[in-house]
Amino acid sequence: MTSLLFLWEISLVLCGIGLACLLALIVARLFSTHSADARREARREILPLLLEDGGYAGQLRGMELDVATALTMELAEMTAGSERSAMLARASALGVPGHLERQMHSRSAQTRLTAVETLALFDECGRQARAALDDDNADVRLGAALAIARRDDAPPPAVMVEKLRVGSEERSLLLVSLMSDLAERDPGAVAAILFEKDMPYDAKVAATDALSRTGSEYAPLLATMAAAASGESDLQPRIFRALGRTGHPAGRASILEGLHSDEWPVRASASEAAGRAVLVDAAERLGELLGDENWWVRFRAGEALLRLGPRGIAVLRVAGDSDVPVARLSAEAILAEGRAA
Amino acid sequence: MSPALPIDWADWMVACAEAIALVVIVTGLLQTAFYFVQLVYAGAALAGRPPVPRSATLWRRYSEQAPAISVLAPAYNEELNIVESTRSLLALQYPDFEVIVINDGSKDATLQRLIDAYGLARVDRFVDGAVAHADIRGFYASPDVPRLLVVDKENGGKADALNAGINCCRTSLFCAIDADSILESDALLRVIRPFIDDPHLTIAAGGTIRIANGCRVDSGRIVGIGLPRSFLALVQIVEYLRAFLMARLGLSRMQALTVISGAFGLFKRRHVVEVGGYSHATVGEDMELVIKLHRLMRDRGQEYRIDFIAEPVCWTECPDSLQILSRQRARWQRGALECFAKHKDMLFNRKYGRIGFVGFGQILLVDVVGPLIEVLGYALIPLLWALGLLALPWLLAFLAITFTLGLFLSMATLVLEEIQLRRFPRARELAVLAAVAVLENFGYRQLSNFWRLQGWWQWMRKKQNWGTMTRKGFATSGG
Numbered sequence: 001m002t003s004l005l006f007l008w009e010i011s012l013v014l015c016g017i018g019l020a021c022l023l024a025l026i027v028a029r030l031f032s033t034h035s036a037d038a039r040r041e042a043r044r045e046i047l048p049l050l051l052e053d054g055g056y057a058g059q060l061r062g063m064e065l066d067v068a069t070a071l072t073m074e075l076a077e078m079t080a081g082s083e084r085s086a087m088l089a090r091a092s093a094l095g096v097p098g099h100l101e102r103q104m105h106s107r108s109a110q111t112r113l114t115a116v117e118t119l120a121l122f123d124e125c126g127r128q129a130r131a132a133l134d135d136d137n138a139d140v141r142l143g144a145a146l147a148i149a150r151r152d153d154a155p156p157p158a159v160m161v162e163k164l165r166v167g168s169e170e171r172s173l174l175l176v177s178l179m180s181d182l183a184e185r186d187p188g189a190v191a192a193i194l195f196e197k198d199m200p201y202d203a204k205v206a207a208t209d210a211l212s213r214t215g216s217e218y219a220p221l222l223a224t225m226a227a228a229a230s231g232e233s234d235l236q237p238r239i240f241r242a243l244g245r246t247g248h249p250a251g252r253a254s255i256l257e258g259l260h261s262d263e264w265p266v267r268a269s270a271s272e273a274a275g276r277a278v279l280v281d282a283a284e285r286l287g288e289l290l291g292d293e294n295w296w297v298r299f300r301a302g303e304a305l306l307r308l309g310p311r312g313i314a315v316l317r318v319a320g321d322s323d324v325p326v327a328r329l330s331a332e333a334i335l336a337e338g339r340a341a
Numbered sequence: 342m343s344p345a346l347p348i349d350w351a352d353w354m355v356a357c358a359e360a361i362a363l364v365v366i367v368t369g370l371l372q373t374a375f376y377f378v379q380l381v382y383a384g385a386a387l388a389g390r391p392p393v394p395r396s397a398t399l400w401r402r403y404s405e406q407a408p409a410i411s412v413l414a415p416a417y418n419e420e421l422n423i424v425e426s427t428r429s430l431l432a433l434q435y436p437d438f439e440v441i442v443i444n445d446g447s448k449d450a451t452l453q454r455l456i457d458a459y460g461l462a463r464v465d466r467f468v469d470g471a472v473a474h475a476d477i478r479g480f481y482a483s484p485d486v487p488r489l490l491v492v493d494k495e496n497g498g499k500a501d502a503l504n505a506g507i508n509c510c511r512t513s514l515f516c517a518i519d520a521d522s523i524l525e526s527d528a529l530l531r532v533i534r535p536f537i538d539d540p541h542l543t544i545a546a547g548g549t550i551r552i553a554n555g556c557r558v559d560s561g562r563i564v565g566i567g568l569p570r571s572f573l574a575l576v577q578i579v580e581y582l583r584a585f586l587m588a589r590l591g592l593s594r595m596q597a598l599t600v601i602s603g604a605f606g607l608f609k610r611r612h613v614v615e616v617g618g619y620s621h622a623t624v625g626e627d628m629e630l631v632i633k634l635h636r637l638m639r640d641r642g643q644e645y646r647i648d649f650i651a652e653p654v655c656w657t658e659c660p661d662s663l664q665i666l667s668r669q670r671a672r673w674q675r676g677a678l679e680c681f682a683k684h685k686d687m688l689f690n691r692k693y694g695r696i697g698f699v700g701f702g703q704i705l706l707v708d709v710v711g712p713l714i715e716v717l718g719y720a721l722i723p724l725l726w727a728l729g730l731l732a733l734p735w736l737l738a739f740l741a742i743t744f745t746l747g748l749f750l751s752m753a754t755l756v757l758e759e760i761q762l763r764r765f766p767r768a769r770e771l772a773v774l775a776a777v778a779v780l781e782n783f784g785y786r787q788l789s790n791f792w793r794l795q796g797w798w799q800w801m802r803k804k805q806n807w808g809t810m811t812r813k814g815f816a817t818s819g820g
Contacts, residue, residue: 007738014745018752022775025759029768077397110393143402173406173537180405234541295469299511302467336465 042067050075050090059095069099073118088121097122109137120147133163142174149181157182157189167200179210187214205238212242219248226254237269244273252279259285264294271297275304280311287315291327302334358730365718366739372706373746379591380753386594387761396434396527407533409437411510415502416442416520420449424458426520429561431488435529440489443506446496459486472618474504500619500626507610507618519604523553523563523656531653532607542646544609544634547601548653549585552578554661563656568770571661575777576785579751586651586757593649597699603627605655625676632684635696651761667792674796677708712793719787744782751778
């Protein structure tokens with residue numbers, strides 16, 4: 001074969017593949033349009049079976065079962081409590097859990113993820129849903145963990161952390177949601193993560209955030225962590241924000257210390273925490289921070305002073321007459337903005 | 342009869358012809374090979390992170406941890422659409438966001454329209470001075486619309502307006518958009534994904550830009566997707582699909598993305614401030630910002646990610662007249678050349694890793710030498726053939742392969758569109774776009790390269806102006 005002929009043949013092959021792809025696309029689209037009509041019709045018929053008692057139609061099959069499964073997923077997102085439980089019982093009678101189990105072997109990660117999220121809602125399907133924690137796809141594993149975390153038979157947090165490969169593969173902010181859900185059921189188990197020496201840093205940060213949302217019980221622990229995290233400019237601000245959220249006096253010493261940090265993100269988050277925790281002791285230091293070199297620190301300090309009420313406003317007024325131009329301008333701007341708000 | 346050429350002169354001409362043909366062919370092959378690599382990576386990106394089809398699912402998964410975002414919308418003389426555009430921004434589905442409309446010294450009633458429509462009053466705002474911009478005249482807000490802040494400033498251009506927005510925003514993330522574009526309502530929720538999945542690494546992410554010509558728009562929302570009648574608009578739809586669903590998706594997977602479109606990008610404010618914000622006096626400020634971010638992180642030796650997400654869509658109006666399109670393309674070319682020249686030390690520099698080799702290599706191949714070589718080929722190869730220095734069968738074979746490779750890539754992009762976005766409601770539209778992908782090779786492609794050459798010329802002459810970009814407005818598009 002000559003080079004010239006080879007070039008022509010390559011052209012023909014490419015042209016053929018391109019046209020075949022297009023043809024396949026169009027044919028597939030025509031089929032999917034046709035099947036979409038059929039599915040729409042099926043949805044109209046199946047929706048009452050899921051929403052109302054007395055419409056039981058026995059186990060569904062084929063496209064109808066597929067539609068019922070998709071509808072179950074959608075309805076589960078829109079319902080809660082007894083309404084959802086009743087809908088799931090009807091779906092169970094239609095054979096939806098079995099179909100979801102089969103979907104968990106799908107090649108599409110998105111299908112597996114949606115399947116496990118829905119499957120975890122069925123009381124009897126905990127074991128099958130837990131199997132997805134070993135899925136190859138990180139999104140599916142995390143989705144499964146989030147779905148299972150709301151169940152009574154959820155694995156302990158440490159097991160979840162290990163299965164999700166937190167720290168090496170998984171760093172998502174959704175870990176905070178996961179820890180929050182786990183903490184609702186067993187806050188002690190989540191708090192235990194903080195004491196585990198070999199626990200990944202990301203798991204500890206997520207646990208810290210989650211615990212701050214459960215109330216002030218863990219504030220002393222967070223305060224200790226804030227002190228221990230000195231020098232870690234990513235971690236410390238998150239701990240301070242968490243401390244601010246609890247508003248607990250146990251965080252006072254740590255927050256005051258944070259206001260003197262060399263790192264501006266730490267000073268800014270400590271200022272924010274001081275405001276949220278209404279730490280009147282911090283007013284003088286916050287007044288000094290109005291002249292900070294970093295705008296975020298000045299802003300957070302000003303915002304915190306406004307939150308402190310009359311004491312903070314008095315400090316802002318004093319700063320408004322300051323000889324330091326940056327502090328004066330910050331105070332004036334914050335006071336003006338506060339008045340406008 | 343002309344006298345015979347001396348032997349050495351004829352040999353020299355043949356050697357020249359062969360060399361030119363070789364350069365044109367090798368460049369074309371390199372370009373095509375690179376496109377194929379992008380295609381493979383784009384496919385891998387889709388397989389690795391599948392789309393989330395339903396907004397409700399997305400909300401359930403991501404809303405709890407979604408960080409606050411400031412949406413920055415610079416507006417200049419937008420009195421006709423500004424109220425509607427702002428309304429559509431305020432209606433975005435996202436748990437915590439603020440819309441900052443920056444009136445960039447409009448000469449029309451843009452500001453007054455906003456004040457009247459939303460009952461705004463002058464307010465004070467404590468703003469940062471981290472990045473440079475023209476003076477701010479005032480801030481406007483209303484307790485009835487707590488998510489909206491309008492910044493009125495002296496005119497300074499889009500980059501300047503965005504810098505003002507950066508100074509005014511108080512969230513760790515900001516989303517830069519064009520006020521005359523339409524964001525799909527779940528676009529923020531979709532584009533936030535890499536910032537949630539990799540919070541410590543992701544510093545910027547961009548979404549897909551699509552052409553709204555031919556779509557039905559109502560109250561600042563796309564309510565019906567259709568194709569325009571104009572061939573120019575159709576061909577741009579194919580171009581945008583190729584650029585976003587193949588090139589940017591592939592480059593993002595390679596972690597070598599050098600452009601996040603100015604019409605829709607999400608950035609970590611802190612890093613953008615560290616690089617000095619958007620550059621003034623450039624027409625490629627969006628591209629340059631991304632390159633500056635790469636440079637910052639590489640210089641510091643810090644790990645980072647700059648991602649492209651195909652699912653969030655921002656709809657924009659494209660030019661449907663040759664004159665305006667030519668200006669736009671020449672300007673894009675100038676922007677790419679400006680960025681390349683400004684950061685040329687990054688090219689093939691080991692310090693900049695994939696950005697130096699893949700990202701800048703791509704700019705060199707596609708944006709810098711691409712149009713020059715292609716136009717050179719168009720001019721010289723037929724000439725050389727006419728002189729009998731190139732064989733017709735080879736010429737035709739290379740033309741055929743160039744054409745079919747382009748066609749194949751366009752078809753592959755349509756496949757990606759069908760898998761990833763599936764925004765066209767009917768099969769007929771796919772067929773029309775496929776036909777356009779074939780037709781664009783005859784005339785449009787050559788014209789487009791000529792415009793890019795004009796961009797080259799303007800850049801060499803250091804032309805700075807933007808050129809008028811007239812838009813008809815969404816109210817008139819439709820079908």
